[in-house]
Amino acid sequence: MKFLVLMLSILFSTQILALSNRSMAALGKEFVSKRDVQIHSILQKMMYQYKSENLDFESVKQDEFLNRELGNYILERVIFLEAKSFGLATVEASLVKREGSKVLGRILKSNFSKLWKELGVETDEYDVFVEQKLRSRKFISIKKEAAQVLVTDREIDQYMQQNKMDKELISQEKLRSRVKQYLGNKQGEKQLREWFELLRNKYQVRVF
Known part of the structure; x- marks a missing residue:
C-alpha cells in the first residue's frame, strides 16, 4: 500500500513538472516553458514591487494571463540576448548577487513561496534570470536615449x-x-x- 501511494505521488509530481515544463514558445532553438514564464513573473513582481494585480497562475483567465506574461518574458529575453551579443549594458556580478539575495528574501516571505519552491530554481539559473532583468532594463534605457x-x-x-x-x-x-x-x-x-x-x-x- 505504501509503495502504491509512493508511486502515485511520484506520478503526480511528474505530471505537475511536465505541465510546468511544457513549451509555450521558442527563440530559435531555445524553448520557453511555462516554468520560465512563472519564474519571470514572480521575479518581476518581487523586484519592482508591482501592486496593481496578483499573479493569477491558476484562475479561469490563466491562459490570458500567461500569454501576456509570455509576451513580456520574450521581449525581455530577446533584449537580453541582444545586449549579450554586443557586450552592452553589462552589470557587475556583485550587483546580480546583491539584488538576487534581496529579491529572494522577499519571495520566500511572500505568497509565492510555496510555488517558488515547487519550481525548484537552482542558484546558477536564478542568477541568470536576475542578470537578464537588470541588463535588459539597462539596455532599454540606453536605447531610449538613443x-x-x-x-x-x-x-x-x-x-x-x-x-x-x-x-x-x-x-x-x-x-x-x-x-x-x-x-x-x-x-x-x-x-x-x-x-x-x-x-x-x-x-x-x-x-x-
Whole structure:
C-alpha cells in the first residue's frame, strides 16, 4: 500500500513538472516553458514591487494571463540576448548577487513561496534570470536615449493646428515645449517598437 501511494505521488509530481515544463514558445532553438514564464513573473513582481494585480497562475483567465506574461518574458529575453551579443549594458556580478539575495528574501516571505519552491530554481539559473532583468532594463534605457529624435518647428506647428490647441490657457513657449516633448516621446516609442519587432525576427520568435 505504501509503495502504491509512493508511486502515485511520484506520478503526480511528474505530471505537475511536465505541465510546468511544457513549451509555450521558442527563440530559435531555445524553448520557453511555462516554468520560465512563472519564474519571470514572480521575479518581476518581487523586484519592482508591482501592486496593481496578483499573479493569477491558476484562475479561469490563466491562459490570458500567461500569454501576456509570455509576451513580456520574450521581449525581455530577446533584449537580453541582444545586449549579450554586443557586450552592452553589462552589470557587475556583485550587483546580480546583491539584488538576487534581496529579491529572494522577499519571495520566500511572500505568497509565492510555496510555488517558488515547487519550481525548484537552482542558484546558477536564478542568477541568470536576475542578470537578464537588470541588463535588459539597462539596455532599454540606453536605447531610449538613443531613440530621442529632433522635432522640428514645422512638426510642432502642424500638430498644434491639427489639434486646435487653446493657446490662451498656457504660454506659447510652454505649450510648444510640451508638444515638442510629446512628439519626441511618440516618435521614440515608435522606433523602440520597430526595434522590438526586429529583435523578434532576428531571434526567430515562435509562439505555440
